[in-house]
Amino acid sequence: MKKILKYSAYGLGGLIALVLLLVTIVALTFNPNDYKQKVIDLVQEKKQRTLKLEGDIKLAFWPKIGADLGKISLSEHKNSKEFASVTSVKVSLSLLPLLKKELIVDTVYIDGAQANIVKYKDGTTNFDDLLSKEDEESQDIKFDVDGVKVTNSAVSYTDESSGANYAISKFNLTSGHIALAEPVDLATDFTINANQPEVAAEAKLKGNFLVDPATKHFVAKGLDAQIKGILFGGKDVNISATGDIDAKPDTREFLVDTLKLVASGEFSGAKLSLDLNAPKLIAQKDEVSSKNVTVSLSQDKAGDTFKANLVLADIKGSPKALQSSGITGEIAGVQGKRTINGKFSSPFTGNLESLIFDVPKLAGNLDIKDPSLPNGAMQGRFDLSLHTDVKNELVNSKFNLNIDETKLNGDMAVASFKKPSIKFNLNADKLNLNKLIVKSSQPAAKTSDSKPADLSALKALLLDGKLNVDSILYDKYQISGLNVNIKADGEKLALTGLNVKLDDSRIKGSIGISHFAKPLYTFDIDIDQLDVDKYVSTSNAPANNKASDKPLDLSALKALNADGSLRIGHLKYGKTNASNIRIDLKADGQKLNLSPLAAKVDDSQINASVGIARFSDPIYSFNVNIDKLDADKYITKSNAPAAKSTGDTPIDLSALKKLNASGDAKIGWLKLANVTTQNVNIGLNADRGVVTVSPFAANLYQGSMSGLLKVDARATPSITFKQNMKSVSIGPLMVDAINNNMLEGKGTVNIDVTTSGNSVGALKKALAGNASLGLADGALKGVDIAGSIRELKSKVNLLGAKDNVGADSRKKTDFSELTASFAIKNGVAHNEDLAMKAPILRLEKGDSRGDIDIGNESINYLAKPTIVKSLKGQGGADLDALAGIAIPVKITGTFSNPKYGMDFAAVGTALAKSNLLDKVGGDKGTAVKALIGGGDKVDAISGLLGKKKPAEAAPAGGSAQPAAPAEKPKSAQDQVKDKAAEKLKDVFKF
Template identity: 30%
Template sequence: MKVLKFAAFALGGLAALLAAAVLYVAITFDAAKMKGELKRVVQEQKQRTLDIEGDVDLSFYPNLGLKLGRTTLSEYKSADRFAQVESARVSVAVMPLLSGALVVDEIRIEGAHLTVVRLKDGRFNFSDLLSDDSDESSPVKFDVAGLKLATSSLAFRDEATGASHALDDIELTLGKLANAARGKMALSARLQSSAPAIDSRFTLAAAYDYDLPAQRYALDDLSLKVDGEALDLKSLKVTLGAAHVGVLDGGRLEVKKAVLEASASRAGDALGLKLDAPALQLAEGALSGEQLTVNAKLDARARSADVTLRVSGLEGSADAVKAAGLSLDLNARMDDASLKAALQTPLALRMDGPSVELPALAGNLEASHPSLPMKTVKLPVKGSLKADLGKQSAAFELDTRLDDSTIRLKLGATRFDPLALVFDVDIDRLNADRYLPKSADASKPAGNPDDAPVDLSALKGLDARGSVKVGELQLSGIRMSHVKLEVKAAGGKVEVAPFSAALYKGSASGALNLNADGNRIALKQTLSDIDIHPLIRDAAGKDLLEGRGNVAIDVSTAGGTVGALKKALDGSASLKLRDGALRGINLAKSVREAKAKLGGGGESAVQKASATEKTDFSEMSASFRIQKGIARNDDLAASSPFLRLAGAGSVDIPQSTLDYLAKVTLAATSKGQDGKAAADLRGLTVPVRLYGPFASLDYRIEFGDLLKDAARGQIEAQTQKLQDRAKDKVQQQVGDKLKGLLGR
């Protein structure tokens, strides 16, 4: 490793330099003259100012040594400080010098402060101090018994980026240093950084064993501890331990029994991480290792997660890595919801993308929530995943079963930043109602459902397109088949078009548009040749209408709550049915009862809708204009062989109420519903008002209008009789006169 090699050379050179200085001073020692000479040489050769403020002491027993007081070195051609040492002492064994060997007993440096700056042009502020004629083929031989650095600091500043980093309170102790040596080391310091934001203290201890000529380096019993803050992590604590970390000749890397543990808090959440690597080897570009285990934990008031990742059969190179087995165990909670997962797959990882592939993903997912009717949903998983970060692409395929539903999902990413998705969903059958929350218990107090918020803001960041197919679908009670829809989402808008399905002996087609800008919703829907009775019964649980025909809806709305959406509803709707019935009332029967009451001065009476009564019709049509949640109709028309019905009224959608007045006139036929009994009532028009909340509709015969109509009819009938009698009398008189004129 070149860095360690250069460091060793530097330490050897430093030791040789200090030893040479000791010899020189021992022979010709003149402190004042030495200070001046060193200052002159540094100024002339390096254009820097060297200032030795303290004393220079020479010692000869027990070893030859030199001690320097406070010394500073300036920046290049500047008075600003580059480096400073409060005191330094070096001692050299005398006897080895006589045989030409350099043995330094100890180097002690206190209060060393160094500022490293990377200039905007990429050069460093110490570049001028480096020699270009170093000969790596002839390494310096050195032998230092120990090195101690105390109360020191190292600062780094990057003028191009503005980033700054600092190591303060440095305490470093090293054992024997030589071309090949073994010893123990201890390092502690405080690390502060502006980008990324870091303020932490750390300690490092290890036993080292290295051989520079053989290019062998090893650390045993490694222990690293970190305590402080980093990024947005508070109370950060990190420990790293390893029995052995070594780099052997040829660059072979060995790691044995490495364990990393970390804990921190983030915005009140407790975080934990543990990594266990029993053995890893990287030799000649080939990677191998035993099972690698990573565990991550999150613990908070409203959420928690426990994730364990295991990698086994690890092999590969610096360019590509494979694992025979990758397993994931997940146990997560969010409020009352929980998710458990157990997944396994092989792994293929390439560094040139980088790219990752999980070719055979298998396992199980389990989701739980109190609002789910079955409380817990279990999903078997079978699929694959490919992702290439360089190409910003990903593809995910999943086959699973949800109860009796077979689901096939294809999900892809065509861009990661910002994320753009494509998808294809194919489901053979799905009862969505089985997994939707149940209605609130009527015995328990509940909030107004109209106050439920509706927020489409999540659509603003969505970029997706795809299709969904469902063979058989039940949603909100409505049963459909051959469901197909296309979805496009971009720019805060979602368009579901076209949409088609077969339902209730007919078909449906239409489009749905959602817009996050203003929380706007628009729907166009056409139901063709449907059987409306089972549709209304399944959707609303009401027995209101029978018949086959068409229904068209074109509406739009906007608002932040369900109630606001209802109140802002605008658009139109139309209905045209055949061969059906209006359920809940027998109009012929009601008309007959109304006629009986005419003679007795009957008053209007309320009649509840009855599940056993109905009024048949051969055709019915109506159109609605919808404004601010109120649907108004004035062209209701229905007919059958025995009656004609016309009406007008309104539907208050926000209040879920109806107010309708229908006028029923019996046709001049005795065939049809109620037969001969109805024939006695032909020509009579009866007003019937339908009103009340959707949940409890009432019918009422408007006898006041009925009596007025009946009286008006009697007057018209008497007037017609008088007119007929007068006409007959005039005709008779004219005839008599003519007879007299003719003499007959």
Template identity: 25%
Template sequence: MKVWLKRVLISIVVVFLVALVGIAIFLLTFDPNAYKSKLEEIVYNRYQRSLAIKGDIELSLFPRIGLSVQGVSLSDRNSTDTFASIDSARFAVAIWPLMSNRLVVDHVAVTGFKAWLIRDEHGAFNFRDLVERQSAVAALLAPAAAMATAALPAPAASGAAGAQAAPPAPAPPARQLPAALASHAASGTDFQIDIAGLDLKNGEIHLFDKVTGSVARVLQLDVNTGRMTFNQAFDVALKGKLIGDFPVADANLEGQAVVKFNPEEQTYSAQKINVLINGKLGQLQAKSATLRGNLAYSAYSEMFSASNVELLVQGELGGDTPVKNLETSLIVPQLKVDRSQAELQVEKLAYRAKGNLPDQNFDIAFDAPSLSISPEAAKGEPVSGTVKLRGGGKVLGVALGLSGIGGDAQKLTLKELKIDGGVKEGDRLVQLKMTSPANWDMFERKGALSAMKGDVRIEDAALPGGSFEIPFIGSLQADLIKDELVSEINAVLSSSKLDFRVQATNLKDPKVAFNLAADKLDFNTVFPPVVVKAPPPPAAKDGAKPAAEPAPKAAEPAAPVAANKLDLSFLNSVDLIGNIAIGEVKIKDVQAKQFAAALRAVDGQLTITGLKADLYAGKLDGKITANSKNVLGADLSLDNVALGPLLQDLSQEGRLTGLGTIKIKVETEGSTVPALTAGLTGMVQARVRDGAVKGINVGQTLREARDAVRNMFSGQLPDVATQFDMGRQTDFTSLDADIEFNRGQGTIKKLNLVAPLLRVSQGTPASLDIVNKQLDVSINVRVVNTSTGQGGKELDELKNVTVPLRISGPFDKLGYQVQWKEIGSKAVKEAVQGGLMDLLSNQIGKVPEAEAEGAAPASPIPAPPKKPMDPVKSIGDALKGLLGQ
């Protein structure tokens, strides 16, 4: 017995000594770098990715297997582009757990980690294969674990008593792994990974999204975790800097959470989230953006849940409509979306937002107290929302309500969808109220507001009776499979029927078609004229009586008002076609009947064709164009229109009467009304028959001038008008005029007025300045018939004499003057031959007898000199002051 025990003890000692010698030999001969090529081969065969280890692998065995690597990179799948890389990594693996297919790792330290995450045009990420087959951590650690296991010496075999210990197993040759281990690595059997903690320093994550075009990166990334293992919660803390190229971003981020994930079940959760971001995020300049709460997602069931979530943002928004002092919050105590079960649950969801726009401030609120939707039933408390805008003298408020939620997950119904809104500006209030039942089919993806009913109420002191209402009914249907929206509205406006139908297709980039038909449409009921109230007189001080009102002064030029901007750039994104037909239409005082037009807007160009109307006993025909660059054009024709009533209603001053045919072909460009006026270019042609020019009577003006000459020495000086007087007019049988405009400056190219007594044509200058509202036109007046017309017999001595008449001044204060100096010597000779100068010479050449004898003159007019007189100069001197010379 003692001999047997002695032999056993000796055998154990021998085995122990042999093991020690074998381990010593292994440590002296094992080179972990010999496995680089084999590891790269295993990774490539499994993932079709290239693994590169540029630095040396350092391995230690006791007390744990320690591994340290440098310069490691992993490529994208089937690509030479780098997916991820690290400058250096260091970790240790426990030996015994490896025997039971568990990877237990001490604290992992990684520096210089970089990753390039890409989403392709189809929405797939470049790490999808790693997530679907096993986690990225396992993908990186499994080959290293395999190499660490390979580093273990083969266990010594012991035989029966007296047997000798087997020699230590030699190190495997380079580029080979034990067959069982190689099979294990190649088969993809998942390890149970247990990491004591991760410490990542100075990391970078680069993001490229080819779907949205976003390009961003996270720099200076530091990550610290607690014990990490699948399906067990662990702490994560991170911080870094977010830099974006599109959209532009430059923000600091910091966060903590308790994370849990299970790659096999594809479940992921983050509890106790606390993330803080500040800096620039696209258009948002965030003073602070905070996310708190709990989130969970299951990829298999497509279930997302959230609890106690708070999203708080403070900052400013840039862009075309900047927002200052922005404060917004989203509170979600409970939210669950389970697409596999068609379930939605919401509890006490609340959204708030407020801030300051350039000319107004806004306040938005939305509340969903309780909402539950499932395949069995849909129910919930009323959902409400409000939007308020204040500023610029306007107040806008809109309230939205959804009540009577019913149906189920497939077909949702609402007993009532309610919209109540209003806009108040000064004394004007516009209110909209609309209700309708609603339904939505989730599977067929279509729904409707089946019975819309409501009214528009306008209150304004300028309206007859102070207010009016527009009741309406209608419907709206949306079909997302057909990608179509259709709505029909029937309304009553001023006791007149109005029908409106609109259809939109391709809703992501909508193409809209509409038809508007009305019996009668008076825009003055919707947009009444603005009445400017006179300011109250100043109050007297200290009980004194108010001072007498001063005499009215001439109106001073009004202070310049900021012109409203015209921006037609929206036409670039509009695809619109429509038809309008209105029996009677009125805009301000202008009225028309049988108005019709066809609209087409596409590719930044708007064209209104088929523009027709019965207008003041005549016809309107033509088209109007506009484009996104604010270029406007008009090609219009007015045929046999009664110009007097038209001009009176259009400008409250009818200076021209008669039946007129007018052709207008003009174009202009600008973003304000003054700019559009200054850019007006084109031609206006007018042909008017049997009418009158009001404000001037050319024949009467000539008679007044003649009488002034006849009575210049009699002491009786008749008045000669020099300003337009609407009590006067020049009748004509025909008037032809062509005016050419060039950037707001008009030139009268043709002017022919034919009257029974007179012929009038244009002279020089002949300009029309619509920018400064000035007229400067010289007309040549010739008496052709003294037997008929306005006082023809009284002008027989002026027959066939051309008299220039100049009309000039502001449009609202025109004046005119006879241009005697422009008659010239030739005209005077013709007048002498016609007998006019004989008449004038008799008046000019006479000297009163009393003055010849030295007596005081009988007339206050000074006696003319006794030397020979120039008749032309005498006429001009005599009329100076009388005719504005």
């Protein structure tokens, strides 16, 4: 046996010696750098990643296994982009403790470690392939690390599905001895950056920490933590915490000693600060106690300040029954000239085991002083009860609030803390906001943000409750009987059962908001009656006469997504009354439609649709149908006399440059400028300064009209107007349009004109084109040519001068047909083909000519109607005697004051000569009439001399009278003159 033991001992010793020899040989001969390429190739083969080993690898095998690695980097999977790298790693561990499953490591040194973690949209990460897929459970192993020192390291994390980026850089860490269930000294500092939410901060942490996952025991002694930078939506944020904490959450055991939390920063322009002090807090199995816990909060924004102090008095008791002498607090604030002061207090009880806490009556008061308030001050009182069940995540509260004459009361229940679901009832007897709210003298800030408001925060809102307010008074508006149900389920916020009276208007309906990231607003509202005059200012703001030629920017409508209907039973605005109004609105951020848009406005039934698109440079579309419309009702007429114009009136059509619209309007009956039309059909197309109205058609005054109007306002305004009127009764049209009855009849009017200019006068003077007129069975009013001639016959002064007389509406000249055409150039309408047929008159083409100066509003026209024999009983024998006589009629003056002048002297002379020649009679009378009337002068003179016409001369060879005694011969012309003179003396008795 001894030999066996002896040889066994030799054998074991020899084996150990052999192992030591082999280790020595390996340590002396093994060079790990010889295997770098094999390792690189193996990683590429197994993981499809590129491993880079830079520098020499140094290994040690006895008495400790150690490695000193150079720079190492690893690429992304199947990609050359770097995944992780480290500049230097040094580690060593004891060899023999490994045999006992103990890991004893010297200080670990890591420098320049970098890692880029990515989570892809499909949920995978860029390191999934590196994770072990073995199912074998790892065995527990004890470890002991002398320390860890990390310098200048960084790690980043990117979530491609949310776009979130988080990064820790400049990471440094130094630790003391590390072992399971043993405290460790730790100090670290690093920089953290993120974009959701925005973070750019520097952090420091120091202390002695114990983390024991097995017993769930966590300890921090000498805690000194600080973070400062951009945090929680604020800038220059600085948060620090110091103290000692010992916590065992599973058994609800807590020890807190001299815990102090200090935070400050600037949020939305306001500087905030928070101080929390917990000198001593003990929660053990049989004892709960604490010293006063104080919390102070302050805010300063542009000189407006707010401060609050809260004290939780000493707590005593057991985990099942603890109580505090009370929670007390004070608030104080200054806002401009307003000061606010308040105090509150309440007892406090609780059960730590059941995690139930009660604030049975939190009562307090508020004192507000403000010279802008109606009474200069306001007082309020409040009380509430609060019951909290932390385990079941329930909170119940009842509250009462009295401010001035306003009383509010209600109750609230909250279920679940992670995603609170709130039920409530809120009741108020009356709210006099005139006493509670100071009206701002500053106009509301304008916003041009065209992005929809992001209401994503409402996704977390779970709400179900009722709001009832008996009356609300604000400014001069009275709201009464407000009742509404409010519900939010994370997808939609809905106000249903809305019933409220605003002044004399009863409003009922519902309102909803959904798709919170890009909100969709829905509504269905009924209003019984609405007096708009109560809510719209009647003051006239100074008008800016210069219109902008830039398109009206409606980009704010890009933020509007809405779908709803509004109905109003009766609406009053000024003298206008509307009823049965219905407006359906749809908007999707690209287009807005109002369809239908229906209402009974006064006596007009309107059915329409209106659309707006391309909001930054709007395009309007419309379709309007109106049964009848008296437009004159809505055109403001000034009672003051018009100021005398001192110059030409400029026109500004620049607004048309920004108009882009198309549509049509149909009106069954229309009255505009006192002119009535039926079956009106108007089509409009406007495109950046060019406006075309076509068709432009209607029935009017027993006839019809059709035409086109085109306005080009891109440079100097130019206008094209074409109109054709058929079978129109001119008299009623002129009476209604210009209150002038100078012409009556039924016929056709054609107009085709163009013009351009920057003023009314310029447009008139640039008129060019042509027009024509054709009337039948009418009359020219203001002058009675036949009557005027009859008066001349009774006058003695037949050979007097020409007279001008004003138009007399009681007089008229009837005609059976009247035609005329006008050539218009430079604002002057020229006519020389006026023709008229009347019972006693004829006006042939070419007998008249003249001009109508539209630019200067004047007339210069000469007409020469000729008297014709009338049918029996029409003109009378007195006028038949003037048959064949031309009567010059001169029309002069202005449009507003035309004058008609007849050449009475010429008419009188013709009349007198006709009467005298009738008395002469015979061949001599006929000859004189021919001489005066324009017949053959030679034959007329020969007749007066007693000579026969050549046809009546004695036949050749016949007997002749003896010749008179010869005298000194006279020329034939002198002889005729002498004989004519003698004969005229005999005729006219000179």
